[in-house]
Amino acid sequence: MDVSTAEVGAGDTGDDNGDDNRVGPRGVDLARAEAAVRELLFAIGEDPDREGLRETPGRVARAARELYAGLDQDPADVLSTTFSIDHEELIIVRDIPMYSTCEHHLLPFHGVAHIGYIPAEDGKVTGLSKLGRLVEVFARRPQVQEQITTQVADALVTHLGAQGVIVVIEAEHLCMSMRGVQKPGSRTITSAVRGQLRDPATRAEAMSLLLGGKR
Numbered sequence: 357m358d359v360s361t362a363e364v365g366a367g368d369t370g371d372d373n374g375d376d377n378r379v380g381p382r383g384v385d386l387a388r389a390e391a392a393v394r395e396l397l398f399a400i401g402e403d404p405d406r407e408g409l410r411e412t413p414g415r416v417a418r419a420a421r422e423l424y425a426g427l428d429q430d431p432a433d434v435l436s437t438t439f440s441i442d443h444e445e446l447i448i449v450r451d452i453p454m455y456s457t458c459e460h461h462l463l464p465f466h467g468v469a470h471i472g473y474i475p476a477e478d479g480k481v482t483g484l485s486k487l488g489r490l491v492e493v494f495a496r497r498p499q500v501q502e503q504i505t506t507q508v509a510d511a512l513v514t515h516l517g518a519q520g521v522i523v524v525i526e527a528e529h530l531c532m533s534m535r536g537v538q539k540p541g542s543r544t545i546t547s548a549v550r551g552q553l554r555d556p557a558t559r560a561e562a563m564s565l566l567l568g569g570k571r
């Protein structure tokens with residue numbers, strides 16, 4: 357069993373989180389996650405000690421460490437790389453792949469995020485890849501889609517001073533596809549708009565660039 361990063365338990369949450377925007381403990385408690393998965397296997401009537409499942413609790417625990425890594429990440433760190441390039445016009449990165457986990461069923465939802473922003477008056481921009489990293493910070497947590505959308509938008513205003521932001525996320529929720537209402541292929545679209553991009557004309561222009569040719 358790999359417990360190399362299990363020294364921080366779930367009971368240690370919050371103590372040294374300070375004023376940053378991390379919400380989780382420092383790392384997943386692998387031993388605890390592994391024990392919980394073993395219990396779940398018992399609960400569904402499986403035998404966690406049969407050959408095919410013997411390594412499964414450990415694998416699931418290590419997967420959880422990846423899937424929930426965003427709990428330990430601070431959007432301020434991601435957006436700390438900036439350049440002053442005197443650009444006060446719209447910047448768009450679209451079709452950013454996104455995988456997240458719904459906090460209701462702990463099942464995946466996945467799709468794409470599109471982000472547009474108008475930099476601060478000083479023309480300060482961040483690296484393009486940082487927009488993808490920002491999505492990861494919020495997607496790699498137990499989540500609801502609306503909240504990722506607003507968190508990404510708010511982070512760009514708070515940490516980059518963006519004068520305008522638009523975020524659109526399109527995703528399919530497996531809790532609606534493989535169980536429950538069973539509507540595979542249905543897509544949920546959420547948007548968040550901040551600052552100058554609330555102006556209807558600017559917003560319409562941004563939206564057409566953001567979804568370019570798709571609608």
Ligand SMILES: Nc1nc2c(ncn2[C@@H]2O[C@H](COP(=O)(O)OP(=O)(O)OP(=O)(O)O)[C@@H](O)[C@H]2O)c(=O)[nH]1
Pocket residue numbers: 458459460499500501502529531532535536537
């Ligand atoms: N608004 C929103 N709802 C979500 C998201 N992910 C999952 N859900 C919904 O959360 C709801 C939870 O509803 P409940 O009635 O408490 O749970 P449930 O009995 O499992 O519901 P069903 O999925 O309808 O079977 C469901 O309607 C899900 O579709 C999300 O990101 N945003």
Ligand SMILES: [Zn+2]
Pocket residue numbers: 458459460461462463529531532
């Ligand atoms: Zn769900």
